[in-house]
Each structure stands twice: as C-alpha cells, then as structure tokens.
Amino acid sequence: MKFVFDRVNLKALTKELVALRRDLHRYPESGWTEYRTTVRLLEELETLGVPVRFGEEIHHRVTMYGLPDEKYDRDCYQRVLQECGREDLLSKMKGGFTGCVAEIEGAHPGPVVAFRMDIDCNDVGETQDVGHFPVREGFQSLHPNLMHACGHDGHAAIGIGAIRLLLAYRDQIHGTVRIIFQPAEEGLRGAASITNSGALDGVDWIFGGHIGLKLNELGAVAASSRGFLASTKFDVTFKGRAAHAGASPEMGHNALAAASTAVLNLLAIPRHSGGSSRINIGTLHGGTGRNVIPEEAVMTLETRGLTTEINEYMSAAAERVCKSAAAMYECGYESRFMGAAGCAVCDPELVGRVIRSLKTVEGISRIEEDFDFAGGEDFTTMMSRVQSKGGKATEMVFGCPIKAPHHNGFFDFDEQVIPLAAQAVAKIVLDLCSESDAK
Amino acid sequence: MKFVFDRVNLKALTKELVALRRDLHRYPESGWTEYRTTVRLLEELETLGVPVRFGEEIHHRVTMYGLPDEKYDRDCYQRVLQECGREDLLSKMKGGFTGCVAEIEGAHPGPVVAFRMDIDCNDVGETQDVGHFPVREGFQSLHPNLMHACGHDGHAAIGIGAIRLLLAYRDQIHGTVRIIFQPAEEGLRGAASITNSGALDGVDWIFGGHIGLKLNELGAVAASSRGFLASTKFDVTFKGRAAHAGASPEMGHNALAAASTAVLNLLAIPRHSGGSSRINIGTLHGGTGRNVIPEEAVMTLETRGLTTEINEYMSAAAERVCKSAAAMYECGYESRFMGAAGCAVCDPELVGRVIRSLKTVEGISRIEEDFDFAGGEDFTTMMSRVQSKGGKATEMVFGCPIKAPHHNGFFDFDEQVIPLAAQAVAKIVLDLCSESDAK
Amino acid sequence: MKFVFDRVNLKALTKELVALRRDLHRYPESGWTEYRTTVRLLEELETLGVPVRFGEEIHHRVTMYGLPDEKYDRDCYQRVLQECGREDLLSKMKGGFTGCVAEIEGAHPGPVVAFRMDIDCNDVGETQDVGHFPVREGFQSLHPNLMHACGHDGHAAIGIGAIRLLLAYRDQIHGTVRIIFQPAEEGLRGAASITNSGALDGVDWIFGGHIGLKLNELGAVAASSRGFLASTKFDVTFKGRAAHAGASPEMGHNALAAASTAVLNLLAIPRHSGGSSRINIGTLHGGTGRNVIPEEAVMTLETRGLTTEINEYMSAAAERVCKSAAAMYECGYESRFMGAAGCAVCDPELVGRVIRSLKTVEGISRIEEDFDFAGGEDFTTMMSRVQSKGGKATEMVFGCPIKAPHHNGFFDFDEQVIPLAAQAVAKIVLDLCSESDAK
C-alpha cells in the first residue's frame, strides 16, 4: 500500500511551492550571485524554524571556482539590497557566499542523511512568446539574459517542500537531515566550495536529484544515474595587437582570427572511440571597433568526457588547439581554470533503498534504475567526498514533460513534478531514518 | 616672404588650443554621442561671437548611418547633462544630432569657402602606461574603451584655432567661411547626414585635413590626397538555435561556429589585381553561456577598395561568405548597412592654390602634392557633393610625428601640429577669399 | 571434453594456411580488383574439388558500389593476366566481378549454413621497417600504397582452412555449407552486390568473423557483436574556376578553399547525444599548378553512426556543409554515393549455439558474448537479408595480438589465429549441421 503524507494538506502545500517556484523564476540569479534567492530561502526556513548555516562558514574561499567579475557581483548585491533590504542576511553573503545548509534534528538518534538542491539560473534570455507558459502566467524572468532554463527554481521549491513534509514527521525521524541549497551548479562551480568547507562532514547517505532531462513523463523517477560526463571549464584569452584595418592591416596581430581558427578546430577535435566526448565554446567576445584589427578575444569553453581520461584527452587537445591558433597569429594566450567535475558511480545499496521507498510513493508510476545522465553535474564532487568517507550516494531524476530542451529560452516544465518530487525526497529520508535502520 | 599672423599672439593661442585639445582628449565621445564635445565647441564659438547652427537643422535623419543603440545614447546624454548642465544646448541635440556648423561672414562679398573638422573618438581603450604622454600629463581618457586615437581632438582644436585667426582678419575676407565640425567620421557615418541636410549648399571651395597618418614629420603638409579607399560598413547577425552542450549538442544550430567560419573565409577573400582591397571583422560577440550552444553571434565588419568596383567586389564576396556560413549551420542571417564612403579625386585647381598658400606659411618646410591616403574618409562624400555642384575640393594632410599607429591605445601626436595647421587653414582661406579672387 | 579434428594433420594444415596467407599478403588487391586473389582461391577450391560459383553470376551489377575507375581496373586486370595466365578464369571476372561462392554438399540433408570471409586489402602503404614481421620474413606487399592492413589475407586463409576441415567430416554433415569469399568490404561496397545477386538465398544460418580489433588476446573469441556503426560513403567534387594566382586572383573560384572549409566544418559537425558518430575525410586532392587558383578538388568521405538515424544526421549535415562551402566560393558541387552499411543485431539463438560450439574447441580460452564492434562492417547487409527471410545471423571476432592499429602501415597479426579460427568456424558449422539438428 502506498504511503500518504496524511499530516500535511498537500493541495495547499502544492500551491505554496508553485508560488515559491514562480517567484524564484521571476528573479533568476546567476551562479555566485543568488543573493535574493538565498534570502528568500532563509526567510522560508526562518518561518519554519529550521536552523540554517550560510555565508563564509559553508564555503571554501580558494575553491570558489568561476566567480563573476567584481563589478557584476557588486551590482547584483546592490540591486538585491535595494529590493529586499535584509542587510542583516546579505552582508554575510557579500562576495559570492550564497546558498545555505539547513538541518533538521530528528526526534531520535540515527544517521546523517543529506540531500542537495541547486538554485542558480542560466545565462539565457527567456522568450517573450505569448505561448510560453511563464509569459502567459506573468512570471517570466525580469532579468535580461538570465533565466531559470534548467529547472533549479523547481529544485529549490522541492527542497522547501521536502523540508515541510519532514518537519511534520520529525517525531519519526531517527537521525539528522541536512539539506544543501547549493549555488553555482551551472558551470560545475559551486559543489567544490561547499564540499571543501566541511559542510558534508559526517554524512552517511547523500542524494541529489534533477527534474526533466530526457525522462519526460510525470511519475517516472530514476533512482540512480550513470553516464556523468567528466568536465573541465576554462576561459581562454587571445592577446594580439591592434592596428588600423585600412591603413596598416599588416601591423595587426588579429586576436579574433586566432579565436575563430580555434573555434573551428576545437569543434573538430576527433571523437573518441572510448565513449562520449563533448566540447563547446559557449561565448566569444572579441575586438574593439569596426576598423581596428581586433587585439583581444575571450572565449569561455568546456570539455566533457564519459571518463576522466576522455575528458582529459579533450581538454589537452583544446589547450593545444588554442595555443597553436594563438601562435599562428602572433598572439599571446592565457587559459584560466573555471570549474570541473569528475565522474561518479551511484552506490547500489543506496539505490536499492531508494527504489524500495519510491515504490511506496503515491503518483510514482515507473522507476528507472540506471538513467543515462549524459551530462555533467557537480553533485559528483559531493558524491565522491561522501563515498571517500564511507558514506553512500546516488543521483536521481524526477521525470516530467518539458517544452523545450534545457538551457533554451523556451524551456518550461510541468509544475506537478514539484509536490511529487518533494514527497519522494521526504519518503526516502524517512525510510533511511526509520527506527529499524537507526539501530 | 612668409606670411605672419601678426594680429594674433600665437604663443598664447597655442597654449589655449592645446588646453582645448587636452580637455577633449580627456572626454572622448564615440560617433553620434559627441554631446559634451559639441557643447564645448558651441561655448567657444559663443564666446567668439560666431554664428552657429546645430541640432536637427544640420542633419538628415534618414542618412544618419550607424547610430548607437538607444540605451547607450540615452546614457551618454544623461551623463553629459549631469556633467555640464546646458540643457538649453543639449536638448536640441538629443538623439544623436551632434556636431555644428559655424559661419564667419567676411567684410566683403565673395565666394563660400568651407573647411571640415571631425570630432569623434575611437572605440579603443587608452593605455595606462606611464610613458604615454597623456598619462604623464594627466589628460588621458576618462571613459573606458573610448579614446581619441585618431587625432580628432586635434582636428577640433585646429578648427577653433583657424576661426580665431580668421576673425582677426575678417576685414580682409571677401566672402563667407563655413566651418563644419562633423560627428561620427569613424565608421564613415556622419558626412552623409550633414551633406544631405543641405549644410554644404552654395560652397565654392571645400577642404578637409587630417593630422599624422604616414606623414610623420612636423612641417610636412600634403595639399591633396589620392588613394581614398571606397568602403562599406555593415553588421551581420547569425541566428541559430540554443541547446544544452552536454545533453543534446546535435539539437543546436551553432551561430558562433557559423560566425567563426565566416571570419576565416572573409579574411580569405582573394586579393584583387586591380588595386588595394581590405576587409576587417572589427568585433564579434556570440553566445550566452558556457554550456549552451551559441544561438546568436553578431559581427561588425567593413570592406574597402581602391575603386568603387573593388569595394563592391569585396562586399559582394563578404555577403556571400556570411550567407553560406549561416546556411552551413542552419542559421538565419541578417546584414545591416551601417555606413559607406566612395572614392573622390582632389581638384587640381584648388590643389594648386593650396600649394601656393602653403608656401607662404611659416613653419611649413615640405609640401607634398599627392599623398597616398590609403584609407577611407567620409569627407569624400562632402567632396563629391560640392564637386557635383561645380565647386572644388581637396583633402590635406598635416604631417607630425606620432607615437603609435592610429587607432592604437598608445597613439599620441606632436601637439605643435595644432597651431601650424590652424595657420595653414587660415592662410588658405584668406587667400581663397582675397580681394583679387572675389572680383 | 574438447573436440579434436583428428582426421586432419593440423600442423601441416597450419603451415599451408600460413603460406597461403603470406602469398595473399604479398599481392594485396583493393576492392573490386581482387583478380589474383580470386584466382588463387579458385585454384585452391579446384584442387579440393569444391564446386564454386564466381563472376557475374554472384553479383548484382547495379549495386556494385564504389567501383574503381576503368583505367585502374584495366591495369590491374592486365597485370594479373600477365602474372598468372588463367584467362579462362579471369575473363569471367573482367570489370570487377571478383570473389567467389563455394558450396560443400553434406552427406545428409539439412539446413544451409553460410559463412563469409572478405578478401580485399587497404589503400595503405606497408612500412619497410626491418622490425616489421612481413618485412623480416620477406612477404611484405609488392604493390605500392596497397596493403593487407586489416587482416583480410588471414580471413581468406581461415576460410580455406575451415573448408579443408569440413571436407574431412563431410560424412557427418547434415545440410549444405556455403562459403562466401566477398570482395570490396573496405568502403562497405561488396556485400550489397553479392546479397542482391541471390547468393544468400535459402541460407538458414550465417555468420562472419573478423580477426584482431580490440580483442587482442589469442584464444579469446567473441560469439556476437554489437555496436556496428551504420555508415555512408561518398565522394564530393568541388568545381571552381581557374585563374592566374598572380595576375588575377579575384577571377578564380577557389575549389581548394571550398574543400578546406568543408574539411574543418565536417570535422566540426556536432557530436550526437544518442550515441557514437564518426566522420572522416579520407583523401583530398585539389589543384593543378602552383600558380593557378585551384579549379577542382575531390574528397572521399564517410560518416558513421551507432544507429541509422545518427548516421543519417551525420550524412545530412555533411551534405549541407559541402554544399554551403561550395556556394561560399561560387563552386559547383557534386556528391556521389559510394557505399553504405546499416546496423544489425546478432540473433541470440545462433549466438547461444556458437557459444556452445566454441566451448568445445581446443585453444579457445575465453568467450565474449557481446563484443563492442564500434565500426562499420558490410556483413550487416548480409545479416539483414538472411534475417529478413527467417534465417539467423551473427558476427564473431577472433582475438589475437596485433602490432599496430588496423589500417596502419605497421599492422601485423599473430598468425596462430588462422588455424584456431578455422577450427572454430568448422566446429560451429559441424554442430549446426549435426544429425540432431537436421531432424
């Protein structure tokens, strides 16, 4: 017989979670600038009376990869300060120390169970098309070129939803529940900082989850994932020499020509017979004026590979391509590390328990054991850390219909996944913290 | 015997012109946003009591090529409004109607003699190197990524200097002197608008001038130029389709790959046996985020040719390359015309007169007849208009040592060229408006 | 207990098969020109008294993909005619009708069991390095730029070996054994023609096999394979316009520039998230003289994909890239289909029987069930045909150490795999044609 969260008004909860998600959707914040998002979560947790840590104490300064430039950070901070006051909270986050870690102490002793939700948005502009659901309902992004196009607004709402469900059953919890609201997942940047801060110390079980992906059916849930692509993120700068394009083109060292050569040859890095590989030059900005030979070009790129070796093959080749392209145009060349994630394998023991729990959740109609994630996810950093200390980890996927691919301006997901996933998360935690296990 | 402007204190004038030039250098303004520059000139002219027209009346709205985007324009306007008040003047210029046309009525009837000075800066960042003269003297650019790196600050000062010299000899002037302070020469944008407004109507003689170029010797002056490169300026936008670079790279239509392909193949357009050709992709901006297949890329480019035919060959090839590159990646493609200039030929009659005048100017040690300009200059648009109405035109070059090529962040010129060129301009005008000619 | 082919002197047989293999290695012949190879096999079969069909009767003229040009074919034919006389046999093959189909009639009625061996070489030059085994033993290729670098010389010898073993046990054979020596496997060209000729009609069981690949251990055998990459082969010709590179470069339409643009952008076709994809531009030949703008460029290319869809995605993208590159340089463009193979799935029923047989073969130490072939193989065409008529098919791999990757000039394999594979093939056939099955 399926478990029902009978101590909670699920209908009312759903309404509140959807409202929360839409509010976050309206104010998307890019990695390391989730000031408003974090304030919003802190206020929710405050109301619920859940203790929470945030700011520098949950971060490791040296491994805060891919921080935005200072001016951008300052502008974001100021804007949020004006929007919501709360300098008491914000001042602790200043400089990118966003996200938070909540903790529910169960009524009885037991293991430490953690789950992680990521909260940042994408650097993508949201469509203004009237057929787009957020537009129709009036909650589309208010920030140009920023959008929750990967469902992390939903993740945050699921996290709050699970907390609310768990609080109602605290008397049955044997152990401690730690909930990590992680910043800067996009770009695989935030997990290392949280992990290295010690925020995962003592965790026995940890799981994460993502909505959508290629599991586009409500009620379908994957208990574990494989195919995490190892990934490296880096920025490359070509430094050439400007010259007047009409009067002395031969005096220039064309940084944009170097970068364009790099783009084509990066995309042309041979496929690897050992498994999936990826490369993307996400952005390129070069040149100063129409009639000036471009003296600088900057690109942001990433490589991926099914294994660490394949990813290293890709990033070594990428480095070689960029270096050679720079030399071709007598340009200087700088490469700056911006983030990375490795591969990770889900623990069968935990996966088995998750499957058993999922079978008892109302609304879950299909359980997949081994979803092909086929992408990078910096949760693997957390998984590896917990596993290295003897804990167990898995990454789930909560299926739901989506309207366009992730990271696309038309992305939209079925909000019904929020309450369903919240229940699934809560049920898994309750089962892991049940009396029998605690003994 | 050489002519001496004995009614003017040349030493004092020089000091003031240098101060004016440095002030303009400190506040460089890009094409169509020369609000402060224009205010500064208007105030000078006001003080001198010279009648001046400005704002919409000297522009032709439809041919104001390559206007900046509205937000940028508004921001510039607001900043200048705060800096210098003078809403009385600024409100007339709002929307890019910068520049001005002054007119000195001589004491006697005679021809209309015009000269033109351009006043805009470059989209180039100025070096902070302590060896750079403007840095050492503390007048370097206060605006990031903007710099007077082509000497138009000097041109403006020369214009004011010539006016001051001419005013002292107004009693000897037979005719009218019209001085055009033109905006947006960079990008070959501003001349068409001024010309089409009718501001050149009635002009009998017109000349322009540029400092530096490859004539790097103080005292050397070219009375005429050849080798103007015809030029076309346009912006190209590639519109692709975003997709997650890890999860579904095959779903993307990579606008940046299209643009990079275009860059290389644009530079590879075959040289033309008929004479010089040029192409430059001055800027390229593409992509939204590191892990998103770029959905848009925008480039600003220009072609040049020794003849109109060669320039048309280049721009037709460029169009074909961009179109094909877009098709290769299933991207949409838009091309937007941003400015142009043709070729023009200096009139021997006027050149002869200029040479005769130059020979009488103290400090001019060498006169070139036929300088190879080897670049684009939208003054050719004014030349062609005046010539089509029966007037005569020439473009001069005032030699001086320069520290780095034009449009380079280290550009700097010998300020002694300012008083010298001002005297040359004034002397040419005085000779063209002398009693004997007026008859 | 392991089966021993006690009616045959295995030591002597091994010696003869190795000699045959080395003879074939010395005279490698490219697809559709295996004149000497076929004559050699026909003579062996004649000696053994095995009936054999060859020439036009085993081919389907319309689907003889990727035939060489007529002159090359004629030259090969003439050379072989001079080398070995046998016009009686050769005249039937003239025009590329190479390969042969042998048939052993068992003593008793039963099913038709077929196996296929490919016999063509690669367009690769063999190393002259003294450390290279064929060089040391004096049987390296006598034909420049041709080499058995994929082990098909071994395949042919295995086929003859299996026939000799089977002939010794003909009294125990219930059914018919059909052996297909197929030409032109490289380029995935020959299988279609043989298949469409009807040569597979009536086959109940069919299997093929390849030596080496990534199974580099003698005694390891794979009973079935997956991961066949669907593939399309085509040639692309760019037709431009020649011009004098010094006197009028602008008059040329540079076919080589178009081809080079195509090369880079073909390699840059995005990876597919659905599984492996491949693209290779194997050869490019362009231009006529150093100072002439190249007027023609020809490339041979191939795409591959884990599924037919992925391969079609690749070949459609390739077509688009080439077409756009041609348009970019005002070149004409022609694409010519040269061969293809689809995907295929091995039949579990046959695979199970193969595994049982392999377990009884002396020298086989490890059996893999599901080898990742990760390449194209036109045997899939035969598999699909037999399966479509209700028969069963599988593709095996006979492991052995190799000295360099397949298709490399240093390729060499351990000849001990020949007798071992011959026994494996014979034992599988004997078991499929055993009394119990025939009933």
Add this chain to the structure above:
Amino acid sequence: MKFVFDRVNLKALTKELVALRRDLHRYPESGWTEYRTTVRLLEELETLGVPVRFGEEIHHRVTMYGLPDEKYDRDCYQRVLQECGREDLLSKMKGGFTGCVAEIEGAHPGPVVAFRMDIDCNDVGETQDVGHFPVREGFQSLHPNLMHACGHDGHAAIGIGAIRLLLAYRDQIHGTVRIIFQPAEEGLRGAASITNSGALDGVDWIFGGHIGLKLNELGAVAASSRGFLASTKFDVTFKGRAAHAGASPEMGHNALAAASTAVLNLLAIPRHSGGSSRINIGTLHGGTGRNVIPEEAVMTLETRGLTTEINEYMSAAAERVCKSAAAMYECGYESRFMGAAGCAVCDPELVGRVIRSLKTVEGISRIEEDFDFAGGEDFTTMMSRVQSKGGKATEMVFGCPIKAPHHNGFFDFDEQVIPLAAQAVAKIVLDLCSESDAK
C-alpha cells in the same frame, strides 16, 4: 618612315612560325622536362647554322630549383626518346638540363645583345571544347593536364622568327646576339640556373618579352614593365599519424585537417598596406583511404609581393601559419624551397632606345612606357645579374587579344602577334647593334 624587313618573305616566315608554334602547342612540356621542345629548337638552329650551347654547360646544378621527381623526369625523357630518337642531343640534357643558348656573331665588332624566350608549359588541362581554336584546328595538347596556357609556345616561335630575320641582316650587325631559350619559367625556377651558369656573362643589353597579359590589343607593345612581384615558391608537407577512422579516430594525427587549417589561414594573411601581395596554395594532396585518418598532406604554394619586403612578410607569415597548423594536430612539418624571383627595375636608357626602335616597326600602333606587369617573372633574375655588371635590361609586353586568362584551359592568343613580335625583337637588336652605337 617605317622599317620593312625586305630581305625576308614575311608571309612565308609567318606560316612557318605558326606551324612551329602549333607543333610545340601539341606537345607541351612542363618545367625541366622540355626535352622535345629543346630538340625541336636545336634542329631549327642546326638548319639555320646558328651555333648553340645546351645541356649541363648552360646550367648551374645547385640552383636548378623545383626539379620534378626522378620518376616523372625519367618517364618524360623516355617518351621523347621514343618519339624523336635524337639520343645524340637528348643524352646531353638528361636530368633536366633543358633549354639552349644560341649566338649570332655579327659581321662587325660591337656589344653583346641578349634576348630571352621561355619555353615551358603549364600544369593545366586544355579544354576539349569545339569552340576552342586549337581544338578546331586540331593542334590541342596531346598531354593530359599539360598545356601551353601562358603563350610560351608563341615565345619560342618569336625567338626563332627573330633569329631568322637577324640572320638576313647579319652584315649590318655590329656585335653579338645571344638568344636564350629558357626552361622552367613557370614556378620561377629556370632563370637562376641559366644565370648562375655564366650564360649571361658579357651581356651589355638584355631584354625579354611576354605576349598577352592585360595588353590585349594587337599592335600595342610595352617597352618596359614595372610591378614585378617578388615571389617565393615552396612545398609544405604535413606528416601526421594514420588510424582507423571508425575504430580509433582519437589515435590519428590528422594531416589533412592541419593542411585545411593552413589553407584558410594562409589565404587570410593580412593584406599589406605597402602594396600588392599574393598567396596561392596551388595544389593539395592528402590522405590514403576513405576510412583512414590522413597521415600525410602535401601542398605547393607561392607568395608574391610588390617589393621584396612584402614578399618576405608573406612568406614569413605563411611559414608561421603552416607550422602552427601542424602543431595544432601534432603533425610534423617540412617546408622545401622550390624557386623564387625578386623585383627588378627596367633601365630608362634601354627603354628609350626600345621605344625609338618600336616606332619604326610596321604594325606597331601604340607604345606603352610603363606596363604594370603585376606578376612574377623570373627574367628579373637575369635583369638583376646583367645590371649588376653594368649592363642594361628591360622586359617588354607584346599585346594581343586572348580568349581566356593566362593559365586557364581556354587560353588562346592571336597568332598574328608572332611575326609582329619577331620583327620588333629583330629591329631592337639591329638598332642596338647599329654602326653608330658600335663606335
């Protein structure tokens, strides 16, 4: 009054020269393999009784740039040996020592006057179009991919024509006339070898000439040329590593990808503001088989520049591009010098005399003084040598209508230029060797 060559039947001579030209056109021979052409010229000179030197004695082995490969040379030699016997002559030329130097001793002492005609063909296939004059008249090229597409067949005929005219007036010649039939002008290869052999020693006046170019009017003749482009010819080889394109693409070092990258970036070398520049990749051959990652690619290229400096700028940039492209794909890289020519300036003194002579030639209607050659011509090597010893030199152009650009398969010129140019050459020589000058 115009001079008439009244001692010669011009109509008959024209007929014979045209026949000679058509014979040479039918058997075009590429640089350093002009065996038949040289035999043909030697036979003509033998008949005329003109002493001639040829073979090793007129060459300088070390500077015989860009020799063909030995096999090709041997094949050409053998073919000609079969065609025309004359081993007595051919054996002296074996190994590329083609061309010859004839000498007419005048009746009186005087200066040494030399003129040079080049005799090699282009690596271009001749059209088979029935509208093409050589096809219509049945004298099109019998050698595939070889064609006299630059008029050197005409040059050779003009040389013989001039000799025949001069012989008729030997009694009036004060001095010596040296006629150089130079091989391998295409690729700028042959002049250095002839020059360094000492064949020009003692020359007081030297001139060369070309038919056609952009002077497409019969009767127009240029007495001197400017705008010779300095040029460097070299071959580049990229050495990569082969691998199976399906099984292990990541193992390959793709030489063809490196070469394609080089092609685009070579064409993209910035134009030079100092004057004309050129670059051409005339041929590219890469790869061995469709499914093999290309392990080698070879390109033949050339750079040109209006000045030696510009040419050096181009070739240095080319070297850098190729080297970087090789590094990008982990390929080895070799560059081999194949030929070169510098710039040269015609001597006004000689030009003046040529003009005076031309004015007296019947049929010459227009004389240009300063033709823009806009191309490379290795005659500049001879000019520089003669000038360095105090002699005078010029390069002429004999105008005539052409049907297609030089080096194009449809190239054809008006044969009437042959007798006209022969007379012009003869008249110039006669005037330079006239009694008055000899004193």
